[in-house]
Amino acid sequence: xxxxxxxxxxxACPIPLVKAEKKLDEMVVGDILIVLIDHSCAMKNVPxxxxxxxxxxxxxxxxxxxxEVVIEKMK
Amino acid sequence: MDIRKSKFYKAWFKDAWPxxxxxxxxxxxxxxxxxxxxxxxxxxxxxxxxxxxxVELFGGNVDKWYYFSSEGAQATLANGFLKDAGTMRNxxxxxxxxxxxxMASQFKIKKLKSKKQLIAAILGGLLMGYGARVxxxxxxxxxxxxxxxxxxxxxxxxxxxxxxxxxxxxLLIKFFM
Amino acid sequence: MSETQTGTTRIxxxxxxxxxxxxxxxxxxxxxxxxxxxxxxxxxxxxxxxxNLGIFWFTGSIFGFILQRSRFCFTASMRDxxxxxxxxxxxxxxxxFAITTIGFWAIKYGAFLRGLPIPGQGYxxxxxxxxxxxxxxxxxxxxxxxxxxxxxxxxxxEGFTMQLISLLxxxxxxxxxxxxxxxxxxxxxxxxxPVFLPDVLGWGGAIxxxxxLIGCLYVMADKWENRKKESDS
Numbered sequence: 001x002x003x004x005x006x007x008x009x010x011x012a013c014p015i016p017l018v019k020a021e022k023k024l025d026e027m028v029v030g031d032i033l034i035v036l037i038d039h040s041c042a043m044k045n046v047p048x049x050x051x052x053x054x055x056x057x058x059x060x061x062x063x064x065x066x067x068e069v070v071i072e073k074m075k
Numbered sequence: 076m077d078i079r080k081s082k083f084y085k086a087w088f089k090d091a092w093p094x095x096x097x098x099x100x101x102x103x104x105x106x107x108x109x110x111x112x113x114x115x116x117x118x119x120x121x122x123x124x125x126x127x128x129x130v131e132l133f134g135g136n137v138d139k140w141y142y143f144s145s146e147g148a149q150a151t152l153a154n155g156f157l158k159d160a161g162t163m164r165n166x167x168x169x170x171x172x173x174x175x176x177x178m179a180s181q182f183k184i185k186k187l188k189s190k191k192q193l194i195a196a197i198l199g200g201l202l203m204g205y206g207a208r209v210x211x212x213x214x215x216x217x218x219x220x221x222x223x224x225x226x227x228x229x230x231x232x233x234x235x236x237x238x239x240x241x242x243x244x245x246l247l248i249k250f251f252m
Numbered sequence: 253m254s255e256t257q258t259g260t261t262r263i264x265x266x267x268x269x270x271x272x273x274x275x276x277x278x279x280x281x282x283x284x285x286x287x288x289x290x291x292x293x294x295x296x297x298x299x300x301x302x303x304n305l306g307i308f309w310f311t312g313s314i315f316g317f318i319l320q321r322s323r324f325c326f327t328a329s330m331r332d333x334x335x336x337x338x339x340x341x342x343x344x345x346x347x348x349f350a351i352t353t354i355g356f357w358a359i360k361y362g363a364f365l366r367g368l369p370i371p372g373q374g375y376x377x378x379x380x381x382x383x384x385x386x387x388x389x390x391x392x393x394x395x396x397x398x399x400x401x402x403x404x405x406x407x408x409x410e411g412f413t414m415q416l417i418s419l420l421x422x423x424x425x426x427x428x429x430x431x432x433x434x435x436x437x438x439x440x441x442x443x444x445x446p447v448f449l450p451d452v453l454g455w456g457g458a459i460x461x462x463x464x465l466i467g468c469l470y471v472m473a474d475k476w477e478n479r480k481k482e483s484d485s
């Protein structure tokens with residue numbers, strides 16, 4: 001199982017989501033993608049989108065207004 | 076007791092609300108705004124006035140411009156920045172959002188990441204400003220308030236806004252990502 | 253949905269990424285209380301100047317608070333259906349349209365019935381080619397800049413430098429638009445006229461037709477999201 005990191009600090013909507021979507025496509029089931037986000041709207045729409053796609057999602061607030069969205073590819 | 080452990084704090088101030096909650100509350104205050112002030116909510120017209128005041132600050136004059144020539148516009152400009160109700164509302168939006176962010180302990184100055192972002196901000200800002208003047212408003216004044224006021228213009232605006240957003244997405248992915 | 257909500261199973265991450273250096277989080281609530289006091293104080297001072305100023309200030313602060321808390325984004329409502337296929341925000345916006353239509357209708361119709369001037373009719377803008385061009389420009393701009401007018405103001409409050417710049421250029425663009433407005437008015441806008449739906453469909457007809465339209469759009473948005481999902485899997 002590989003683990004990837006996607007640095008989206010400073011990126012505004014919808015770029016983090018588009019980047020995460022692209023990256024997840026390249027990964028295989030079981031891989032983990034960690035998206036680094038500091039945009040409060042992306043922090044909501046990236047996890048929401050990933051959950052709807054059926055992936056496992058965890059959110060970690062690592063600093064003031066900074067989050068790590070951990071996505072485990074499920075299918 | 077630590078307020079941060081309270082479930083009410085978490086629900087009201089920390090976790091993001093569902094979009095529906097936002098929709099209902101914004102609607103309530105839209106209706107309050109029309110009932111209390113006699114006009115619905117608008118944002119972008121005020122920004123044109125800010126521009127006019129900035130021009131005046133640098134010794135310029137916009138009185139000859141058709142847009143600012145009406146009696147109402149002249150009165151607003153003469154009254155000044157600090158006595159303009161619309162200005163207060165726009166400043167209120169900024170400070171209300173600041174309060175919400177601080178309350179969640181999520182405030183951080185986010186610096187520009189790249190030149191691309193700078194160009195996107197400049198180009199996007201210019202297009203929005205120009206579009207809002209020509210199209211009689213922004214997403215709030217022309218779209219939200221327009222449709223709520225049962226104006227045909229709101230629906231026409233919505234259709235072309237959707238097309239614009241589609242074109243914008245393509246440009247964003249191609250040039251600004 | 254809770255931000256800290258965990259998935260069905262805990263995701264196993266490698267130790268190295270978990271133990272990355274982590275500063276202890278600061279508590280910003282004291283600053284928030286300071287800002288709250290400032291909002292109240294400024295509002296009270298403004299109210300003594302004029303009640304109207306006070307109302308605008310307080311409703312503005314409330315709008316900002318709601319927009320930030322719910323991450324409400326008119327830009328996303330127009331952009332996401334084509335970009336990601338998600339219509340969650342779109343449907344929320346449609347709900348807002350429906351509620352405000354009902355409220356505005358009541359206020360306007362009530363004034364009409366009592367023979368008073370109907371409030372807010374200044375927002376019934378003329379429909380012309382300029383409406384289309386303006387909306388098209390605005391739509392492109394808001395997606396590129398990552399937020400519309402209200403969204404930009406809200407994100408300035410959140411501390412985004414990018415939106416501060418786009419706000420500045422929004423103002424410059426507004427001036428540019430205001431400068432050219434005479435030309436647009438003379439050549440394009442004067443061709444169109446404002447259409448207030450109750451004038452065409454009657455008071456009852458207007459609200460029924462508009463709510464039905466919003467309802468249809470809601471169903472379409474829902475179907476659109478599910479269609480995308482099925483084709484993906």
